[in-house]
Amino acid sequence: MADWLLDQVVVKSGEGHTLLQTDKVTIRAGGITLITGPNGAGKTTLLEAMAGLRLLTEGRIWLGEAPLWLPEKRNRLNREVLLGFGIAMQHSDAQWFHGTVREELSYSAKPYRKAEKDWDMRMEATLLHTGLSLDMLERDPWSLSGGEQKRLSIACLLVCEPEWLLLDEPAAGLDAEGISRLAGLLAAHKAAGGGAVVITHDLDALLPVADTVIAVDGGTVCEAASAADWAAAHPAAAPQALRALAQLRAAGLLPPQPEGASGVPLWPAPRELAAALAGRLAQRPAAALAPPARGARAAAGAEGAYAAPPAAAPRATRGMAALPAAAAHSAEGARAAVRGVARARAPIAERFDPRTLVASLLLFSTALLTGNGWLTTAAGAAAVLAALVPLRAAVKPWLGVIRAYVLLVLIMGLIAGIHFMPLSFDMDRALSSVHQMVKLLLVMMLGMPFMSLMTPFRLQRAIEQTFGRLAWYGFPVTPIALTVTLMFRFIPLLSREWGRFTLIAHARGKHGGKPGSMPLKQIAPAFIPYLRSILRMAEQLADALEARGIGHPNARPTQGFKLAFTRQDGYLFAASAIASIILVLFEQL
Ligand SMILES: Nc1ncnc2c1ncn2[C@@H]1O[C@H](COP(=O)(O)OP(=O)(O)OP(=O)(O)O)[C@@H](O)[C@H]1O
Numbered sequence: 366m367a368d369w370l371l372d373q374v375v376v377k378s379g380e381g382h383t384l385l386q387t388d389k390v391t392i393r394a395g396g397i398t399l400i401t402g403p404n405g406a407g408k409t410t411l412l413e414a415m416a417g418l419r420l421l422t423e424g425r426i427w428l429g430e431a432p433l434w435l436p437e438k439r440n441r442l443n444r445e446v447l448l449g450f451g452i453a454m455q456h457s458d459a460q461w462f463h464g465t466v467r468e469e470l471s472y473s474a475k476p477y478r479k480a481e482k483d484w485d486m487r488m489e490a491t492l493l494h495t496g497l498s499l500d501m502l503e504r505d506p507w508s509l510s511g512g513e514q515k516r517l518s519i520a521c522l523l524v525c526e527p528e529w530l531l532l533d534e535p536a537a538g539l540d541a542e543g544i545s546r547l548a549g550l551l552a553a554h555k556a557a558g559g560g561a562v563v564i565t566h567d568l569d570a571l572l573p574v575a576d577t578v579i580a581v582d583g584g585t586v587c588e589a590a591s592a593a594d595w596a597a598a599h600p601a602a603a604p605q606a607l608r609a610l611a612q613l614r615a616a617g618l619l620p621p622q623p624e625g626a627s628g629v630p631l632w633p634a635p636r637e638l639a640a641a642l643a644g645r646l647a648q649r650p651a652a653a654l655a656p657p658a659r660g661a662r663a664a665a666g667a668e669g670a671y672a673a674p675p676a677a678a679p680r681a682t683r684g685m686a687a688l689p690a691a692a693a694h695s696a697e698g699a700r701a702a703v704r705g706v707a708r709a710r711a712p713i714a715e716r717f718d719p720r721t722l723v724a725s726l727l728l729f730s731t732a733l734l735t736g737n738g739w740l741t742t743a744a745g746a747a748a749v750l751a752a753l754v755p756l757r758a759a760v761k762p763w764l765g766v767i768r769a770y771v772l773l774v775l776i777m778g779l780i781a782g783i784h785f786m787p788l789s790f791d792m793d794r795a796l797s798s799v800h801q802m803v804k805l806l807l808v809m810m811l812g813m814p815f816m817s818l819m820t821p822f823r824l825q826r827a828i829e830q831t832f833g834r835l836a837w838y839g840f841p842v843t844p845i846a847l848t849v850t851l852m853f854r855f856i857p858l859l860s861r862e863w864g865r866f867t868l869i870a871h872a873r874g875k876h877g878g879k880p881g882s883m884p885l886k887q888i889a890p891a892f893i894p895y896l897r898s899i900l901r902m903a904e905q906l907a908d909a910l911e912a913r914g915i916g917h918p919n920a921r922p923t924q925g926f927k928l929a930f931t932r933q934d935g936y937l938f939a940a941s942a943i944a945s946i947i948l949v950l951f952e953q954l
Contacts, residue, residue, distance in 0.1 A: 367429025374424035451522035759814030
């Protein structure tokens with residue numbers, strides 16, 4: 366079995382933000398490594414990068430001697446590495462491609478060609494190991510409960526027997542039995558010579574079986590530390606059981622941990638622990654073990670509970686003990702928060718009223734399109750480029766379209782300039798055609814980041830507020846506004862959902878292509894689940910709309926807010942008007 370090596374890995378988002386960066390990080394074979402860190406720290410990004418589901422901006426990842434990406438094959442994924450691990454993604458319970466649990470298990474095992482020998486026996490044993498029953502084999506995976514689907518996603522990995530398990534929050538949604546079963550499965554996998562990298566917020570359950578911990582914060586991945594060292598360095602975050610052990614040691618019921626105990630087993634084996642406790646208890650005088658007298662118990666209950674050291678008190682009590690101190694600061698805290706919010710700028714999608722944006726765009730586009738001179742177009746191009754500088758992140762995804770359009774402009778210009786009888790090239794006609802298309806390109810470029818400057822809800826409110834009075838004459842303003850909004854909302858949603866399915870197809874199908882593309886063979890099996898997922902989203906949306914009162918003939922839908930023009934809208938419209946006037950003046954030159 367081979368170690369993972371992440372060497373100076375950097376992953377950036379499409380907009381160029383750094384989501385993850387590492388120095389040299391080694392994850393040792395044959396051990397269980399936990400990845401921990403706050404929400405949004407970059408843990409999932411790290412696991413997906415290891416699984417080849419994220420393109421690396423910089424750096425390399427190796428599993429033993431084998432690189433994850435094959436540079437000599439135009440950066441394709443190395444199938445040998447892909448077969449070395451199985452990944453269960455955070456929302457792996459929404460990964461199903463097939464109609465029954467049996468088919469799901471077979472689908473997972475297909476790339477490993479393990480579905481032939483003793484297949485049924487292995488499948489049934491795996492299902493039982495994860496705590497699912499055999500009568501579930503013919504059930505639709507979608508019909509299983511959330512926790513059962515989580516268990517099935519782990520069964521789908523275990524049935525393939527990969528060397529490495531990469532698990533993103535496998536404990537989320539599991540009951541207590543499921544979590545201890547998960548810890549047992551991980552320990553058994555390790556005992557069989559396998560390794561695991563597990564993202565978890567549930568350190569109470571999984572630190573006891575872990576060998577190393579990697580902390581991720583703000584996208585930066587720290588070097589792996591042994592579980593013992595990590596727990597010693599983070600006593601507050603250490604599991605309850607570890608704190609209980611410390612208390613037993615402090616009470617003299619367990620021998621103290623030796624000095625510099627780093628590297629020694631953190632957790633005594635249950636048998637060893639039971640023997641130590643029994644031995645120590647037997648040595649203690651009977652009086653020390655007797656329960657306190659009634660009065661003493663009551664006094665301890667009333668005062669001692671508050672006086673107890675925070676680490677010894679139950680979590681909820683510790684939280685409550687912190688309340689008075691928090692309350693003393695709360696008024697000032699709230700004032701500070703309000704000041705902070707007031708100072709912070711609104712998100713870019715809420716900075717302008719959609720009506721101002723549309724009016725400004727229309728005004729400037731009209732001035733640009735009606736201009737006939739190259740000078741006007743050049744001035745317009747300068748204004749468009751200046752406007753796009755702060756919005757360059759929103760334009761970046763469109764660069765491919767812009768490049769294709771520029772090529773089209775050149776080809777159309779060439780074709781427009783060709784004269785056949787006699788064969789010649791008319792430069793004026795070519796330039797005139799190019800000119801018209803360049804003006805269109807500039808307007809398009811200005812429109813591209815448009816949707817990033819407003820949310821669908823703000824657009825809907827803008828339509829309703831502008832045309833609301835027409836509703837008095839029976840004009841269906843609300844349905845039209847809603848349709849427009851849903852179109853804008855659903856198109857990116859559909860493409861994001863397809864993107865999620867391509868990731869699942871790569872992760873489960875072990876395909877060597879680039880993660881962004883759906884492998885040809887997977888399109889057919891992915892299509893029906895994709896449709897199902899879309900219908901599910903539509904159903905949720907319909908419920909949400911109904912809850913807002915839309916669709917009830919006599920109900921007034923609840924409106925979250927009313928748009929109002931601000932000073933920023935005034936500046937934007939004034940800038941657009943000035944730029945338009947300049948274009949008109951250039952046209953007169
Ligand atoms: N494709 C993307 N484009 C832009 N930002 C992204 C993208 N994917 C992730 N992010 C951002 O990167 C950060 C890290 O995300 P990630 O999912 O890795 O966090 P995490 O540590 O797994 O969080 P959690 O504990 O909440 O699951 C988040 O702020 C997230 O919004």
